[in-house]
Amino acid sequence: MNTAVPQTEDAGAAACAGPTDALGTSAAQARSAALEELIRTDPGRFRVLTGDRPTGRLHLGHFFGTLHNRVRLQDLGVELFVVIADYQVLTDRDVADNLLQHVEELVLDYLAIGVDPARSTIFTHGAVPALNQLMLPFLSLVSVSELNRNPTVKDEIAHSRQSAVSGLMFTYPVHQAADILFCKANLVPVGQDQLPHLELTRTIARRFNDRYGAGSAVFPQPDALLSSAPLLLGTDGTKMSKSRNNAITLAATVDETARLVKGAKTDSERHISYDPATRPEVSSLLLLAALCQGRSPEQVAADIGSAGAAALKKVVTESVNEYLAPIRARRAEYGQDRAHLRAVLSEGNERARAVADATLAEVRAAMNTCY
């Protein structure tokens, strides 16, 4: 399967950093480059936790933002935990619709892209009580004003379908710290939107160690690992998201993909050029084609020249369909056996519970709450 992703770090950073770089993306890109070097020389020192909300099928933003990195790290020998964040579905909606179906679809997507359940742990945090218990001491380590100023949470509130903002919306980044720290992960491959949450996790780990560690570190301070596409835009020109009806899913058919790309927002300039700051929609499409082709977005733009947006969309459609063909074939194959998907999850849940129980025991000992 051709899942090689070209090194377009500069392009990716430019595509996502923005004029103010409020999320600290440039610094995280630089740190990610340094981490890549460490991973190459000593993959065994890393443990990865990352995951997704079961709110729909995974899309190209996930793939190039984080999924590709997960499989790459797994194959380099890094231990991988993938959380299906079922409680987090309720951050921006009252009811978790079709939860079981969404959970199964995520497992299916993971298997199709190459996550290997024999080496990696796929679990739902709702099935791991000790993980959730970590949230209580963690909540005591952050202030309300710290939670209030999280830019990703503010953006999600703006896109939320709820009239009132729930307590879970403000506190889910703390829950995410529990997701990461229950298995003492030190590396988290994520998209740009997760950077403020990672910063909060680092703060929580540091404060826990300072307050209860008695001179030793109970928790590591995990790093974010950004890919070369930390913010892929959807067909409407905003972040591609499961919940925004703007995504091209990994499972989409060839025709659906063509229709979605055809409807993607572009601009009126006929000459196609790669300039993320002034032409975000065209540039995101170029980046997508480039990632699929293993070339730079500038090269793809040069090929198209003055042929206009229709030609660009044709290239994107063909590139995506060709790139995803083997993933889609494997997805269809794994989809025949739903019992296997549930078995993968139940084994993963069991493994995650054992890890969480051990960490909670350590936390209770550190906090003097063993009675």
Ligand code: ATP
């Ligand atoms: P929802 O709209 O339900 O929140 P989502 O599409 O934002 O769904 P999440 O489950 O919230 O997906 O995110 C899972 C992971 O995928 C996170 O690490 C996130 O940073 C990454 N990710 C999501 N969308 C993109 C994107 N458009 N570009 C790059 N990375 C992304």
Ligand code: MG
């Ligand atoms: Mg999201």
